[in-house]
Amino acid sequence: xxxxxxxxxxxxxxxxxxxxxxxxxxxxxxxxxxxxxxxxxxxxxxxxxxxxxxxxxxxxxxxxxxxxxxxxxxxxxxxxxxxxxxxxxxxxxxxxxxxxxxxxxxxxxxxxxx
Amino acid sequence: xxxxxxxxxxxxxxxxxxxxxxxxxxxxxxxxxxxxxxxxxxxxxxxxxxxxxxxxxxxxxxxxxxxxxxxxxxxxxxxxxxxxxxxxxxxxxxxxxxxxxxxxxxxxxxxxxx
Numbered sequence: 001x002x003x004x005x006x007x008x009x010x011x012x013x014x015x016x017x018x019x020x021x022x023x024x025x026x027x028x029x030x031x032x033x034x035x036x037x038x039x040x041x042x043x044x045x046x047x048x049x050x051x052x053x054x055x056x057x058x059x060x061x062x063x064x065x066x067x068x069x070x071x072x073x074x075x076x077x078x079x080x081x082x083x084x085x086x087x088x089x090x091x092x093x094x095x096x097x098x099x100x101x102x103x104x105x106x107x108x109x110x111x112x113x114x
Numbered sequence: 115x116x117x118x119x120x121x122x123x124x125x126x127x128x129x130x131x132x133x134x135x136x137x138x139x140x141x142x143x144x145x146x147x148x149x150x151x152x153x154x155x156x157x158x159x160x161x162x163x164x165x166x167x168x169x170x171x172x173x174x175x176x177x178x179x180x181x182x183x184x185x186x187x188x189x190x191x192x193x194x195x196x197x198x199x200x201x202x203x204x205x206x207x208x209x210x211x212x213x214x215x216x217x218x219x220x221x222x223x224x225x226x227x228x
C-alpha cells in the first residue's frame with residue numbers, strides 16, 4: 001500500500017523568505033502526486049499536481065514542486081513567502097488502479113513571521 | 115462554475131445518534147469521494163462513489179455508509195455515533211473516475227459528538 005510522509009510538522013518562516021516543504025512517498029510505481037493547502041476552517045485547495053512528464057510542476061500562488069523518482073520525493077517550494085501563505089499544507093498520493101482514493105501525509109503547518 | 119457544496123457546515127450530535135451529511139459536486143463531475151479529518155489520524159479516505167455505485171472503500175467500520183443519487187449528489191451516514199467520530203468530513207468531486215483525477219474539495223462539515 002502507498003504511504004506519504006511529511007517530516008516537518010511545523011515550519012516557521014519570515015515573510016519574504018523562501019519556503020520548502022518536504023514530502024516523501026512510498027509506492028512501487030509512479031504515483032500521481034498532489035499538494036493541497038488548507039486554511040483554518042476551510043476545505044482543501046489544490047496547489048499543483050504531477051501525473052507525468054516534466055518533473056518540475058508549476059502551481060497556483062507562485063508554488064512549484066519537483067518530482068524526484070530516485071528520492072521518492074515531491075517537495076513543494078516558494079521563492080518568497082507572503083503572510084497569506086500561513087496555512088497547513090498536505091501532500092497526497094494517488095494510484096492509478098485505486099481510482100480517486102488519495103492517501104495524505106500528516107501535513108505541515110506553516111507560520112509566517114512579519 | 116460553483117464549487118463543491120456541503121451541508122450542513124456544522125453539526126452537533128450526541129452519542130448513539132445517527133447523522134446524514136450531504137455533498138453536491140461541481141456540475142458535470144460524476145465521482146464523489148469522502149474523507150474524514152481528525153487531529154489524531156489526519157485525513158483518511160472513507161469511500162468513493164460513481165454512477166450511484168461505491169467504487170472504493172477505506173478502512174472504516176460499517177457504521178459509516180454512503181450513497182450517490184442519479185444527479186451525482188452524495189450523502190454519507192454515520193449510525194450509532196461515537197465520541198471519536200467528531201471530525202471534519204470533507205467531500206471531493208472529480209470528473210474522471212477511471213483513473214486518478216484532480217479532486218476538488220468542499221468546505222467540509224464539522225461534526226461534534228457529545
